Amino acid sequence: MQLSQLDYFLPKELIAQKPVSPRDRSKLLVLNRNTGEIQQKCFFEIEDYLSPNDVLVMNNTKVFPARIFAKNSKGKQIELLLVKEIKNGTWEAMRRGKVKVDELLKFAGVKFKILENRGENVLVGFPITTEELFAKLYRYGITPLPPYIKPTKNEHEIRKLYQTVYAKQVGSVAAPTAGFHFTEKLIRTLKQKGIQIEYVTLQVGLGTFLPIKATDLGKHTMHSESFEVHHNTLKRLNQAKAQGKRIIATGTTTTRVLETLADDSHKLKxxxxxxxxxxxxxxxxxxxxxxxxxxxxxxxxxxxxxxxxAFVSNPNSTDKFRNLAESTVGKAYIEAINRNYRFYSFGDAMFIY
Incomplete structure (x- = not known):
């Protein structure tokens, strides 16, 4: 499959710069992947499509202020995005600015070393504990918003906006944005309706947000991202699946965790x-x-x-994917554009079944 088959044109004015308020008042495009039928709703109306026979699975990862501005010995500013802790004190980071191996940088009064150069990325070593580093990040670090969002709020407000209401496990540099549409009230409503809600954790990193550079999708390699699912959660999910309940994934990160753990007998390992x-x-x-x-x-x-x-096409539906424009999901995107839906992280949502 070629990368060009996933292309489409989006007017810039449809790129959402902030979430709607309340969050569950965003638009919801409901798509039947087998018939292609589309319905226009508000997100809070998703409860009309869910029943006690459904299990809603969410990624409870929490974004941390991973973007820092350090200085080298000459006072030049170097921007780093701390993506993943390899071991205690050693981090993989994306960099903006030239650095050399063994070079010392300074952030929040702490000197740290460039351990390894990996092209656009580097390994850095901090001489303090993870807890001490996070204390400094939460005081001096910046929330890493996607480049298409121009921050208009202060850092304190951004940290609240760019987070799901159920975020718990710190470790992501990008939010699982499908979860933005849920309010605490909506979650309570769904639970009262008898809908089972389960949580997984995938720490969102380079694998999710890095662009595809290969023209042939088969040659693209995803960066690894760490995940964790409680043993009892896996047992409950397997039991629900065996009972014929519908498993609804909130977002692509949740989907990738579940599909990674699933075997050919439709059970989670x-x-x-x-x-x-x-x-x-x-x-x-x-x-x-x-x-x-x-x-x-x-x-x-x-x-x-x-x-x-993939989710909307064969072998998961009757639609054979040739290119986005001719596909069921592509037609849904065109419909959304024509109806001025808001796109990307702070944008509107789809429910596909």
Whole structure:
């Protein structure tokens, strides 16, 4: 499959710069992937499509202020995005600015060293504990917003906006944005309706947001991202699946965790409750565990759009994917554009079943 098959044109004015308030008042495009039928709703109306026979699975990761501005010995500013802790004190980071191996940089009064150069990325070593580093990050670090969002709020407000209401496990540099649409009230309403809600954790990193550079999707390699799912959660999910309940994934990150753990018998491997995944889903991938998907509208030529395209096409529906424009999901995107839906992280949502 070629990258060009995932392209489309989006008017810039449809790129959302802030979430709606309340969050569950965002628009919701409901798509039947087998018939192609589209319905226009508000997100809080998603409860009308859910029943006690459904299990809603969410990614409870929490974004941390991972973007820092350090200075070298000459006083030059170097921007770093701390993506993943490799071991205590050693981090993989994206960099903006030239650095050399063994060079010392300074951030928040702490000198740290460039350990390794990995092209656009570096390994850095901090001489303090993880707890001490996070204390400094929460005081001096910046929330790493996507480049298409121009911050108009102060850092304190951004930290609240760029986070799901159920965020718990710190470790992501990008938010699982499908979860932005849920309010605490809506979650309570769904629970009162008898809908089972379960949580997984995938720490969102380079694998999710880095662009695809290969023209042939088969040659793209996803960066690994760590995940964790409680043993009892896996048992409950397997039990629900065996009972014929519908598994609804909130977002592409949740989907990738579940599909990584699923085997060909449509069960989750209980022994692998933590690990890492570089699963890249694109047509014609056959889904093993996820039955329905809540997701945002994604960038052209992205791994996220590839996953959604796979979910809406053969062998998961009757639609054979040729290119986005001729596909069921592509027609839904055109409908959304024509109706002025808001796109990307702070944008509107889709419910695909």
């Amino acid at each position: 209980i022994e692998n409750f933590s690990g890492s995944t570089n699963l890249f889903i694109y047509p014609p991938y056959k889904f093993k565990f996820v039955d329905a998907l809540i997701t945002n509208f994604h960038l052209p030529k992205s791994t996220l759009l590839a996953l959604v395209s």
